[in-house]
Amino acid sequence: MNLVVPIKLVPDLVEELVIDASGARLDPDALRLKLNEFDDHAIEQAILLKEKGAGQVTVVAPDIEGVDDALFTAAAKGADRLIKLTGNWNNGVNNHALARVFANFVETLRPELILTGVQAHNDLDGAVGPQLAEHLGMPYVGYVSGVVVFDNKAQVRKEFPGGLIAEMDVVLPAVLGIQAAEKPPRYVPISKVRATMKTAKLETFPAAELETAGAPTTVRLFQPETGARATMLAGDADAVATRLVEIFREQGIL
Amino acid sequence: MTIPTITNPSFNETFYASLQTPPTGERVRTCLQCGMCSGVCPFGYVMDFPPGRMIAALRSEIFDRVMKSDTVWMCVACYACTEVCPSGIPLTEKLMARAKEELILSGAVPAELQLALENSQRYGNVLGQSPRKRADWTKGIQATVPVFGKEKKSAEVLWYVGDYASYHPRVQTTSRAFAQVLNALGVDFAILGSDESGDGDSQRLAGERGLFEVLAAKNAQAFRKYKFGEIITTDPHAFNAIKNVYPTLGISFPVRHYTQFLAERLEQLKPLLKQPVNGKITFHDPCYLGRANNIYDEPRALLQAIPGAELVEMSHSGKTSLCCGGGGGGMWLEGFQWEKAHTRTSEWRVREAIASGATTLAVACPYEPPRFEDAVKTVREASGMEVRDVIELLVESMEQ
Ligand code: SF4
Ligand code: SF4
Numbered sequence: 001m002n003l004v005v006p007i008k009l010v011p012d013l014v015e016e017l018v019i020d021a022s023g024a025r026l027d028p029d030a031l032r033l034k035l036n037e038f039d040d041h042a043i044e045q046a047i048l049l050k051e052k053g054a055g056q057v058t059v060v061a062p063d064i065e066g067v068d069d070a071l072f073t074a075a076a077k078g079a080d081r082l083i084k085l086t087g088n089w090n091n092g093v094n095n096h097a098l099a100r101v102f103a104n105f106v107e108t109l110r111p112e113l114i115l116t117g118v119q120a121h122n123d124l125d126g127a128v129g130p131q132l133a134e135h136l137g138m139p140y141v142g143y144v145s146g147v148v149v150f151d152n153k154a155q156v157r158k159e160f161p162g163g164l165i166a167e168m169d170v171v172l173p174a175v176l177g178i179q180a181a182e183k184p185p186r187y188v189p190i191s192k193v194r195a196t197m198k199t200a201k202l203e204t205f206p207a208a209e210l211e212t213a214g215a216p217t218t219v220r221l222f223q224p225e226t227g228a229r230a231t232m233l234a235g236d237a238d239a240v241a242t243r244l245v246e247i248f249r250e251q252g253i254l
Numbered sequence: 255m256t257i258p259t260i261t262n263p264s265f266n267e268t269f270y271a272s273l274q275t276p277p278t279g280e281r282v283r284t285c286l287q288c289g290m291c292s293g294v295c296p297f298g299y300v301m302d303f304p305p306g307r308m309i310a311a312l313r314s315e316i317f318d319r320v321m322k323s324d325t326v327w328m329c330v331a332c333y334a335c336t337e338v339c340p341s342g343i344p345l346t347e348k349l350m351a352r353a354k355e356e357l358i359l360s361g362a363v364p365a366e367l368q369l370a371l372e373n374s375q376r377y378g379n380v381l382g383q384s385p386r387k388r389a390d391w392t393k394g395i396q397a398t399v400p401v402f403g404k405e406k407k408s409a410e411v412l413w414y415v416g417d418y419a420s421y422h423p424r425v426q427t428t429s430r431a432f433a434q435v436l437n438a439l440g441v442d443f444a445i446l447g448s449d450e451s452g453d454g455d456s457q458r459l460a461g462e463r464g465l466f467e468v469l470a471a472k473n474a475q476a477f478r479k480y481k482f483g484e485i486i487t488t489d490p491h492a493f494n495a496i497k498n499v500y501p502t503l504g505i506s507f508p509v510r511h512y513t514q515f516l517a518e519r520l521e522q523l524k525p526l527l528k529q530p531v532n533g534k535i536t537f538h539d540p541c542y543l544g545r546a547n548n549i550y551d552e553p554r555a556l557l558q559a560i561p562g563a564e565l566v567e568m569s570h571s572g573k574t575s576l577c578c579g580g581g582g583g584g585m586w587l588e589g590f591q592w593e594k595a596h597t598r599t600s601e602w603r604v605r606e607a608i609a610s611g612a613t614t615l616a617v618a619c620p621y622e623p624p625r626f627e628d629a630v631k632t633v634r635e636a637s638g639m640e641v642r643d644v645i646e647l648l649v650e651s652m653e654q
Pocket of ligand 1: 291294295296297298304305328329330331332333334335336345346350
């Protein structure tokens with residue numbers, strides 16, 4: 001079975017987010033990118049399926065800084081093919097454009113199952129998965145936290161709010177938005193990643209023209225502003241704690 | 255007669271052979287099965303295979319059973335077994351660390367440890383903080399802390415700060431105190447700021463040797479960028495790595511722990527120690543200062559120089575010091591180890607400190623203030639016990 005995992009990198013929130021001079025986007029020079037956490041789960045789920053005998057795993061990503069590490073790590077975990085899509089990613093890309101690029105390319109791989117992260121913290125215009133499914137004319141199930149594949153269908157566990165879990169069958173080929181892999185993404189020792197870097201091949205293919213239609217335009221990006229109703233407590237930890245307790249008393253909570 | 259050749263060595267055989275590297279590795283064959291290692295081990299009673307039994311398993315060719323047990327992760331790399339072993343077998347460095355390494359290679363890594371290792375891989379520090387903010391602890395403090403590449407190109411002393419001393423809010427207090435002491439002594443020093451990476455020693459002893467090598471290489475690159483006479487550090491783990499292990503990777507720089515550096519300047523320091531620090535103080539020997547590197551006198555000499563300080567010893571002290579539980583990955587296996595043992599060595603240690611009659615527990619390792627302060631909170635009879643790095647006590651005594 002041909003398992004394909006489209007992934008994307010997102011800003012690492014460990015670093016400060018800086019808004020650039022245009023006031024409408026993050027300063028790319030201050031950004032540090034990391035693999036979207038849910039995509040990491042999608043990779044893990046695909047490899048778990050492979051280990052159960054379900055075929056080969058191909059990971060596809062836009063060719064941006066930091067992607068090599070993410071791809072080599074995926075290979076060290078067990079991914080078979082690593083593909084970078086080259087294009088003009090410098091100005092950032094929204095999910096409408098990314099989903100089209102993925103759809104365009106992934107079609108050529110003739111996937112039977114596409115697994116991708118159900119969401120990312122920088123999704124402004126919907127998740128990649130459903131859009132990808134729409135372009136490919138495949139069914140989509142999101143918030144998936146378990147997959148078993150049979151001949152031409154997958155049985156998936158989908159999480160609903162309130163702790164409800166549904167089990168449903170999907171006819172393949174299909175796209176799954178992975179919420180969590182059956183097991184947490186595994187650790188690969190650095191020695192293994194380094195060995196993989198020497199043997200694994202990164203394939204590159206040109207990405208289709210970026211087509212952003214349908215996505216919103218960001219007019220202004222700004223830090224949360226202090227609202228009139230919020231009171232900021234100043235001073236050292238003791239002073240703040242004392243005042244906090246007073247406020248709780250005044251409000252009748254304590 | 256034909257000598258039979260082993261064509262397909264078993265995992266048991268390759269593992270056993272991998273331990274027997276010079277200069278001391280082959281001593282593993284001389285294990286007497288005396289059991290002293292397992293007896294002295296703080297968590298030996300929880301381990302399915304404490305060191306001696308692990309060697310017995312290797313000899314019986316049942317090492318696969320060791321690999322099926324997760325209690326190897328109880329090892330906090332405290333060197334107690336290595337210290338007592340009559341055959342001089344490098345149990346901590348070789349046997350235990352290699353067993354953990356094999357577990358990591360096989361993918362059996364406790365989740366908490368995984369996070370710490372991933373943080374070290376990605377950010378160069380185990381706390382998962384921004385590497386750009388590594389020197390942020392120096393902001394807004396009175397002491398001057400020059401950074402190599404910014405304020406200085408060369409200095410007599412390169413202060414290797416380390417992960418916890420850079421990022422952990424409690425340990426930053428120690429770092430600030432050390433900056434004050436260096437300023438007061440007029441030492442020409444600088445730190446590496448964001449050029450610095452974690453020393454990697456505890457990652458190595460938790461079995462992630464490759465990660466250790468990557469971090470060591472990064473630090474070597476930073477060290478080589480600047481001119482300095484020696485490295486000093488407040489972190490015994492970093493001290494141990496730079497002193498004993500980096501050289502095996504071709505990275506050789508003179509290094510000392512701050513207690514050595516300050517003890518040498520005791521005559522200069524003494525007149526500055528004006529304020530009495532009253533009460534009994536007991537000193538906890540950090541494993542990587544004491545057992546791993548035989549430094550016992552210097553921290554005590556510093557404490558004794560403080561007016562009013564009365565030094566008392568705990569039942570385990572010096573070579574027999576009881577580990578705080580933070581080494582060899584213990585810092586990042588808190589929940590895992592609690593589940594197995596339902597106790598913490600830091601709590602035992604705090605009880606010993608109380609029994610010694612001390613009101614202050616003095617330490618000299620960045621793992622310790624947070625660990626012991628937590629223990630003080632959970633051990634009822636310990637309330638009121640102060641946990642202070644030796645540097646913090648020196649600064650208290652220096653203050654006007
Ligand atoms: S190093 Fe310490 S914790 Fe590890 S086995 Fe030896 S005595 Fe036990
Ligand atoms: S202390 Fe040394 S000789 Fe004795 S059982 Fe342990 S490893 Fe063997």
